[in-house]
Amino acid sequence: MTEKNIVISVDAMGGDNSPRVVIDGLAIAAKDHPDIRFIVFGDAARVRPLLQEYPELEKVCELRHSPEMVHNEDKPSSVIRNRNTSMFMAIDAVRTGEAQAVVSAGNTGALMAISKLTLKTITKIHRPAIVSIMPHRFGKYVMLDLGANTECDAINLAEFAFMGEILARHALGIAKPKVALLNIGSEEMKGKDEIKQAAQLIKSSKMGIDFIGFIEPHDIANGVADVIVADGFTGNIALKSIEGTAKQITRMIKDAVKGSLLAKVGVLFMIPALRKIKKIMDPRLYNGAMFVGLNGLSVKSHGGADAFSFSRAVDNAAKLVRQNFVPTIKEEIDRVDLEELQTILYEMD
Amino acid sequence: MTEKNIVISVDAMGGDNSPRVVIDGLAIAAKDHPDIRFIVFGDAARVRPLLQEYPELEKVCELRHSPEMVHNEDKPSSVIRNRNTSMFMAIDAVRTGEAQAVVSAGNTGALMAISKLTLKTITKIHRPAIVSIMPHRFGKYVMLDLGANTECDAINLAEFAFMGEILARHALGIAKPKVALLNIGSEEMKGKDEIKQAAQLIKSSKMGIDFIGFIEPHDIANGVADVIVADGFTGNIALKSIEGTAKQITRMIKDAVKGSLLAKVGVLFMIPALRKIKKIMDPRLYNGAMFVGLNGLSVKSHGGADAFSFSRAVDNAAKLVRQNFVPTIKEEIDRVDLEELQTILYEMD
Numbered sequence: 001m002t003e004k005n006i007v008i009s010v011d012a013m014g015g016d017n018s019p020r021v022v023i024d025g026l027a028i029a030a031k032d033h034p035d036i037r038f039i040v041f042g043d044a045a046r047v048r049p050l051l052q053e054y055p056e057l058e059k060v061c062e063l064r065h066s067p068e069m070v071h072n073e074d075k076p077s078s079v080i081r082n083r084n085t086s087m088f089m090a091i092d093a094v095r096t097g098e099a100q101a102v103v104s105a106g107n108t109g110a111l112m113a114i115s116k117l118t119l120k121t122i123t124k125i126h127r128p129a130i131v132s133i134m135p136h137r138f139g140k141y142v143m144l145d146l147g148a149n150t151e152c153d154a155i156n157l158a159e160f161a162f163m164g165e166i167l168a169r170h171a172l173g174i175a176k177p178k179v180a181l182l183n184i185g186s187e188e189m190k191g192k193d194e195i196k197q198a199a200q201l202i203k204s205s206k207m208g209i210d211f212i213g214f215i216e217p218h219d220i221a222n223g224v225a226d227v228i229v230a231d232g233f234t235g236n237i238a239l240k241s242i243e244g245t246a247k248q249i250t251r252m253i254k255d256a257v258k259g260s261l262l263a264k265v266g267v268l269f270m271i272p273a274l275r276k277i278k279k280i281m282d283p284r285l286y287n288g289a290m291f292v293g294l295n296g297l298s299v300k301s302h303g304g305a306d307a308f309s310f311s312r313a314v315d316n317a318a319k320l321v322r323q324n325f326v327p328t329i330k331e332e333i334d335r336v337d338l339e340e341l342q343t344i345l346y347e348m349d
Numbered sequence: 350m351t352e353k354n355i356v357i358s359v360d361a362m363g364g365d366n367s368p369r370v371v372i373d374g375l376a377i378a379a380k381d382h383p384d385i386r387f388i389v390f391g392d393a394a395r396v397r398p399l400l401q402e403y404p405e406l407e408k409v410c411e412l413r414h415s416p417e418m419v420h421n422e423d424k425p426s427s428v429i430r431n432r433n434t435s436m437f438m439a440i441d442a443v444r445t446g447e448a449q450a451v452v453s454a455g456n457t458g459a460l461m462a463i464s465k466l467t468l469k470t471i472t473k474i475h476r477p478a479i480v481s482i483m484p485h486r487f488g489k490y491v492m493l494d495l496g497a498n499t500e501c502d503a504i505n506l507a508e509f510a511f512m513g514e515i516l517a518r519h520a521l522g523i524a525k526p527k528v529a530l531l532n533i534g535s536e537e538m539k540g541k542d543e544i545k546q547a548a549q550l551i552k553s554s555k556m557g558i559d560f561i562g563f564i565e566p567h568d569i570a571n572g573v574a575d576v577i578v579a580d581g582f583t584g585n586i587a588l589k590s591i592e593g594t595a596k597q598i599t600r601m602i603k604d605a606v607k608g609s610l611l612a613k614v615g616v617l618f619m620i621p622a623l624r625k626i627k628k629i630m631d632p633r634l635y636n637g638a639m640f641v642g643l644n645g646l647s648v649k650s651h652g653g654a655d656a657f658s659f660s661r662a663v664d665n666a667a668k669l670v671r672q673n674f675v676p677t678i679k680e681e682i683d684r685v686d687l688e689e690l691q692t693i694l695y696e697m698d
Contacts, residue, residue: 075538184586218592233533237531238587240566241567241594244569246598249599256622257619259622262618263621266617269615270612270615272609272612273605274605281601
């Protein structure tokens, strides 16, 4: 095995078509990133033959047998007690320092629970969040929380804003990201109490965030904000509404074209233009939600990801490892006084 | 003035381009519905010349001067004290029985507040909701609450389910509508407490609802549910995410086509197919959110509606008047024992 700069541990058994899709995805990622070495956890008898199909990948993979796996219906409370699953073992490799990031397409709740237990939340941060990078009209934005925390208070939201801002600077290269709170109106009086309080907290704190106020979901696509902050319930509802609508419209256009010879001819002319849109909008490009707020990098691939899509989740993990994201976010959090949020909140009441 | 079956009162001053758009919209609606008579409230000096442009409309309109109007930034708490606005006077015409429905493109919060104050909530119902009819893959569905109630408890949600079911039967003609609660997962353990409790309430009650459980936003378009129930915050977030994404994709396709002569040729071939999609998806077709749970019909047009879109809101109002919707929903609510919800909830704790 040659010396590699980045080591990523992989849960080969997570997702709908594992381990097939995972290994096919790793083969793509290995080609894209000659500097990555993988530690692959899974049922060795099932994974080994798949690895053997890719001699180049095999060279940069270390396969470790895990006797069990996490299933979609498993509860977080039970999975954290089983250290023999491929998911647990893959995450644990980040804790021990063998790997700098873990990628899994398994059960989100389980991945979050084990990641929290194993990697631990960064000191000063109350709760980690699930974050994704997504496309808007003129570029990309960071959105969090996408489902880790169903209920959030104002302090959680302010901490998400802070972590999202750091991610936008590093992952998107935006020097001074604009941060907004997702709400049902842009006026100050609109929305839930915790959102209104969070707005006050962010404005009054010394976190130094360029806070632009509330944003409504239909304005996300206009690119006015680089970081969108919400509780996990709201973020998840918005994310799935956006994804569902994009899918529905694509399907409707396909159906309409299928039913008409004329339209089929038209599509031929439009291929270059449509390709441009796909290059921006293809949801597979944005696969790989990250957990921020932990002492280690844990990346969640979509359960229904195909090989290309899974490779993009690995790509996301690799980028953040190269950018030294986890050490940086810990340093930045160390430098600020997050306790002040509690003080500001007390004074507001 | 000829005898007309339906009388609709109209706030001519609401919306971004009032009273121009409102009167243009009424001209379309008057052509579509020869059986409607309008009572139009607004600044007579501004509205009269517009009405005079449409002699046919003028014949079926009674213009009543209102000295003031509700502005977008007005707070609900202040607008309910001013009986001289076009919005207040238009709603009051429903209370007095002069009109069977009111249509306004003004400030949603104000319209809800005045409608609640004037028309009163139906006995047994704790809170009215904003409801809309929208397109899914194979037909239409009813969704509520879209923003009237930022926070809802389990009983509110169960009542919304009940009212939504009645609306789906009447407005969509579905004999046994499938009802679902909007949530971030379809498993029973997922989501917020009030949503989980509402599911139990609906299942345990004698309301006779065909309850299919939780639905995630990306499944709405698949048409598995005829009625989608959420608190007003979540419903509003989902609605605006859906609308925003649809708009963004349409704009991206337009932009891509603009930039390519080849694509422009392609679009020509695709026009009949695209027209089919527009016939289903055009958001203007679905303009006209209704307030359910009140002793009178109040319909909210989008503030940015164009004339055609405004005419559709009138169309929505007219349909529900013809179907005798308000008397029917009051009768149905009268027949059921909604108090049982409270009893079931106590027993659950």
